[in-house]
Each structure stands twice: as C-alpha cells, then as structure tokens.
Amino acid sequence: MGVATGSITGYGEDEVVASAAVVATGNSGELSGDYGTCNTLRAQLNVTAQSETSGAPTLDVTIEDSLDGSNWNAVMVFTQLGSETGREIKTLTTPFAKRLRVKWVIAGGAVDPSYTFDVQLVSQAPGA
Numbered sequence: 001m002g003v004a005t006g007s008i009t010g011y012g013e014d015e016v017v018a019s020a021a022v023v024a025t026g027n028s029g030e031l032s033g034d035y036g037t038c039n040t041l042r043a044q045l046n047v048t049a050q051s052e053t054s055g056a057p058t059l060d061v062t063i064e065d066s067l068d069g070s071n072w073n074a075v076m077v078f079t080q081l082g083s084e085t086g087r088e089i090k091t092l093t094t095p096f097a098k099r100l101r102v103k104w105v106i107a108g109g110a111v112d113p114s115y116t117f118d119v120q121l122v123s124q125a126p127g128a
Contacts, residue, residue, distance in 0.1 A: 012038075012123040017102050019048065019118035028102040028119075030069060036098025040091060040124040045078045047085045047117040055110030058082055061119065062104075063090075065097035072101065081115070 017028050035041060045061050063076035075096050078088050102119050 012121075012125075014121045014123075015118060016121050017104075017117070017119040019046075019116060021049070021051070021114045021116045022104065022106065023112050023114040025105045025107075027064075027104070030066075031100045031102075031121075033123075034098045035065075035100045035121075035123055036096065038123040038125060040093050041076075041096065041100075042089065042091045042122040042124075043076055043078075044087065044089045044120045045117060046087045046120070047081055047115055049116035050081070050083055050085055050113065051115075052083070052109045052111060052113040055108050055113075056082060057109035057113035058105075058107050059115045059117070060105040060107075061102065061117070063092070064101050064103055066099040066101075067097050069099055072103070074103075 016031055043063055059081045061078040062074045064072040065075050066072045076090050076092050078090065106113060106115060
C-alpha cells in the first residue's frame, strides 16, 4: 500500500499490524509500498488488552526503516507499556527509507504475557 491509497488524494491509510493477541517478540516483516517517497508518516498504536499483571510485563513497539532490507534502524519509538492498555499516536517528518517494518518486544511477566494490539499508518505524499 503506502502512498495515496486512502480516500483523500495524496494520503495513504494502512493497517500494518492487524489486531491480535501477541505472546512473543516479533515484527511485521517489510511493509509493502514505497514509504520513502512520503513527506510525513503518522502511526497509531492501539493496545486493547493485556493478559498479565504479575512479573512486570512490558511491550515495546517501534517503527524501523532499512536502506538494504537487512539492517533495521528505529525511526519511531512508542512509549513502553506495562499492564495498562491505551493508544498513542506519533508523527515522523524526518527523512526515512522506503523499507519500513513494525517491531515489538514482549518481556517480563511471571507467566507468558500477551498483548492485543494493532498498528495503523497514514502516509502523506509530497504536495498533499
């Protein structure tokens, strides 16, 4: 998807991580679309459930870019969540590469914690 797939010309809206209960560290894989041509990237992390409060579980979510598809760099970092749920929106206007992915790290917890979350992206094409 990426640029100009939304209902407003010059804007793209993509659900890049569908809402699901996640129990392990992982990533979305490389996102389709050429995000590197965008002027602005707006991301929303929406955490709707967390399964465990003992053992101090944490969820860290980042948006990463890559020039070569092998080496990934954090370009957007969401606030770490523990046992709470919530929503956070961040905007990136600095240059970033065309290859993007979402990465999440689940740590801690006395018994395998799970988080239910999704990530949405809105991209703005040049001149929009």
